[in-house]
Amino acid sequence: DIQLTQSPSFLSASVGDRVTITCRASQGISSFLAWCQQKPGKAPKLLIYAASTLQSGVPSRFSGSGSGTEFTLTISSLQPEDFATYYCQQLNSYPLTFGGGTKVEIK
Amino acid sequence: EVQLVESGGGLVQPGGSLRLSCEASGFTFSDHFMDWVRQAPGKGLEWVGRIRNKVHSYSTEYAASVKGRFTISRDDSKNSLSLQMNSLKTDDTAVYYCGRGVAAAGTVWFEPWGQGTLVTVSS
Numbered sequence: 001d002i003q004l005t006q007s008p009s010f011l012s013a014s015v016g017d018r019v020t021i022t023c024r025a026s027q028g029i030s031s032f033l034a035w036c037q038q039k040p041g042k043a044p045k046l047l048i049y050a051a052s053t054l055q056s057g058v059p060s061r062f063s064g065s066g067s068g069t070e071f072t073l074t075i076s077s078l079q080p081e082d083f084a085t086y087y088c089q090q091l092n093s094y095p096l097t098f099g100g101g102t103k104v105e106i107k
Numbered sequence: 108e109v110q111l112v113e114s115g116g117g118l119v120q121p122g123g124s125l126r127l128s129c130e131a132s133g134f135t136f137s138d139h140f141m142d143w144v145r146q147a148p149g150k151g152l153e154w155v156g157r158i159r160n161k162v163h164s165y166s167t168e169y170a171a172s173v174k175g176r177f178t179i180s181r182d183d184s185k186n187s188l189s190l191q192m193n194s195l196k197t198d199d200t201a202v203y204y205c206g207r208g209v210a211a212a213g214t215v216w217f218e219p220w221g222q223g224t225l226v227t228v229s230s
Contacts, residue, residue, distance in 0.1 A: 043220040
């Protein structure tokens with residue numbers, strides 16, 4: 001199975017900060033990586049797919065990069081509504097797997 | 108508007124069975140792969156399984172943790188997805204989400220997800 005390791009697992013930041021989350025895959029997954037956002041008590045929401053393609057309706061302050069085994073999600077200027085938990089997910093091979101999550105909290 | 112609404116969750120004893128449903132609307136259900144994902148209380152996301160569409164013979168994939176105990180099926184005439192869960196264990200306690208598979212960039216992504224239904228396995 002492909003393991004996804006996210007770092008950090010917890011991040012404290014202020015509104016307006018630039019935030020970067022990393023996801024490392026245990027083996028190469030090309031660009032078959034997605035990022036999703038989950039707020040407490042809510043379903044996850046797709047932000048980015050194919051490592052760097054912004055899902056329709058998602059603000060442009062979100063961006064993704066990487067391929068192979070190392071990927072990043074960047075929020076260029078953190079907004080109050082961005083405080084949530086972020087997960088990476090690989091769709092290269094079965095079983096599909098998720099990273100452990102990164103909780104972004106208000107400093 | 109694309110909507111997915113799960114139902115059927117509840118309290119069940121270890122060893123018992125439960126059937127979850129996911130009703131879809133706002134899109135051509137029969138065209139899409141569909142997935143189940145779960146989230147144990149306070150934990151991360153875990154993929155449960157996938158059912159492909161008719162073009163792909165309704166074939167299925169499962170996580171090792173549920174293979175042989177859970178069965179995913181669909182009724183395209185009713186825009187409905189099901190998850191039959193047998194031999195339930197306490198570790199199966201989670202919120203279960205269904206997700207629509209969308210084909211793009213060489214694979215199938217989840218978008219959107221339903222609001223989830225809680226399954227509690229406890230004596």
